[in-house]
Amino acid sequence: MGKRYKTFEVYLVYIDADKCDGCEECVKMCPVNVFDMSHKAYPTRPQNCLGCGTCVALCKSNAIIITEI
Ligand code: SF4
Ligand code: SF4
Numbered sequence: 001m002g003k004r005y006k007t008f009e010v011y012l013v014y015i016d017a018d019k020c021d022g023c024e025e026c027v028k029m030c031p032v033n034v035f036d037m038s039h040k041a042y043p044t045r046p047q048n049c050l051g052c053g054t055c056v057a058l059c060k061s062n063a064i065i066i067t068e069i
Contacts, residue, residue, distance in 0.1 A: 013064070015041050015042060015043060016063045019062060022037065026041050033045060
């Protein structure tokens with residue numbers, strides 16, 4: 001068995017719609033355009049997520065959870 005290297009990461013992007021107040025900060029600040037707005041934020045393009053944590057840090061409602069899978 002050769003040594004195995006991790007070559008990519010995949011992230012789950014979850015928004016708790018009950019907590020989201022629709023401030024749009026995550027939509028504006030995500031560098032890879034994961035979110036769209038329709039009253040609440042929604043992770044329309046989760047496959048883009050880099051796991052940078054910017055959205056989690058700036059969401060005042062603590063509505064966003066990023067999980068590495
Ligand atoms: S930053 Fe948080 S509260 Fe604001 S739109 Fe995004 S998920 Fe909703
Ligand atoms: S962790 Fe970074 S790349 Fe992923 S959705 Fe949040 S701001 Fe966008």
